[in-house]
Amino acid sequence: DAGITQSPRHKVTETGTPVTLRCHQTENHRYMYWYRQDPGHGLRLIHYSYGVKDTDKGEVSDGYSVSRSKTEDFLLTLESATSSQTSVYFCAITKLAGVSTDTQYFGPGTRLTVL
Amino acid sequence: KQEVTQIPAALSVPEGENLVLNCSFTDSAIYNLQWFRQDPGKGLTSLLLIQSSQREQTSGRLNASLDKSSGRSTLYIAASQPGDSATYLCAVMGETSGSRLTFGEGTQLTVNP
Numbered sequence: 001d002a003g004i005t006q007s008p009r010h011k012v013t014e015t016g017t018p019v020t021l022r023c024h025q026t027e028n029h030r031y032m033y034w035y036r037q038d039p040g041h042g043l044r045l046i047h048y049s050y051g052v053k054d055t056d057k058g059e060v061s062d063g064y065s066v067s068r069s070k071t072e073d074f075l076l077t078l079e080s081a082t083s084s085q086t087s088v089y090f091c092a093i094t095k096l097a098g099v100s101t102d103t104q105y106f107g108p109g110t111r112l113t114v115l
Numbered sequence: 116k117q118e119v120t121q122i123p124a125a126l127s128v129p130e131g132e133n134l135v136l137n138c139s140f141t142d143s144a145i146y147n148l149q150w151f152r153q154d155p156g157k158g159l160t161s162l163l164l165i166q167s168s169q170r171e172q173t174s175g176r177l178n179a180s181l182d183k184s185s186g187r188s189t190l191y192i193a194a195s196q197p198g199d200s201a202t203y204l205c206a207v208m209g210e211t212s213g214s215r216l217t218f219g220e221g222t223q224l225t226v227n228p
Contacts, residue, residue: 004158031214033215040220041220042119042204042218042219042220042221043159043204043206043216043218044218045215045216048215050213058215090158090159092159094214096214101147101164101166102146102147102208102214103147103149103161103164104149104161104214104216105161106151106158106159106160107158108157108158109156109157109158
């Protein structure tokens with residue numbers, strides 16, 4: 001298994017509070033991704049990173065920000081959590097990009113509940 | 116915009132049965148198509164990756180096919196076992212999307228002993 005950890009694994013918070021989720025990898029892969037998984041929507045890309053301090057938006061980026069100051073860590077921040085951000089969040093990594101043999105490796109997920 | 120659809124959404128079969136899961140996508144300009152497995156409360160595990168130039172890939176009892184021109188893929192599971200019970204997700208990597216994946220919603224498979 002790829003060395004990917006996510007913390008916390010579970011979190012309950014209140015509307016309006018800031019929340020930061022952490023993804024840590026030991027594979028030294030360049031590319032990292034944050035997805036959310038919701039019933040009826042599957043997995044949707046929030047933000048991704050193609051290197052230290054290089055990030056870009058995915059399809060559902062509103063209300064989220066990210067930072068990557070080190071290769072191994074990719075942080076997802078909800079500046080002011082809303083109930084619509086209740087979801088399971090997955091981090092993924094990949095070594096290469098835009099290559100036909102490229103596959104992504106996923107972390108165990110963080111279940112976030114916003115009350 | 117790429118869209119990925121998986122049919123059926125759920126499937127329940129008796130142990131030992133051979134089964135087929137379906138995936139369709141709207142934009143045929145893809146680098147690859149991947150099948151993942153997700154167990155309840157867990158992350159995703161890559162099962163098979165089919166490059167756009169390939170027609171199929173096999174791993175043990177699993178066989179995945181790709182018809183890029185028609186925008187379809189199937190995952191064939193032979194001699195199903197209760198341990199195969201999980202959600203199976205299909206994802207495509209578009210030629211213009213870098214390494215970003217577009218996922219289907221998955222097929223929830225239950226194999227009954």
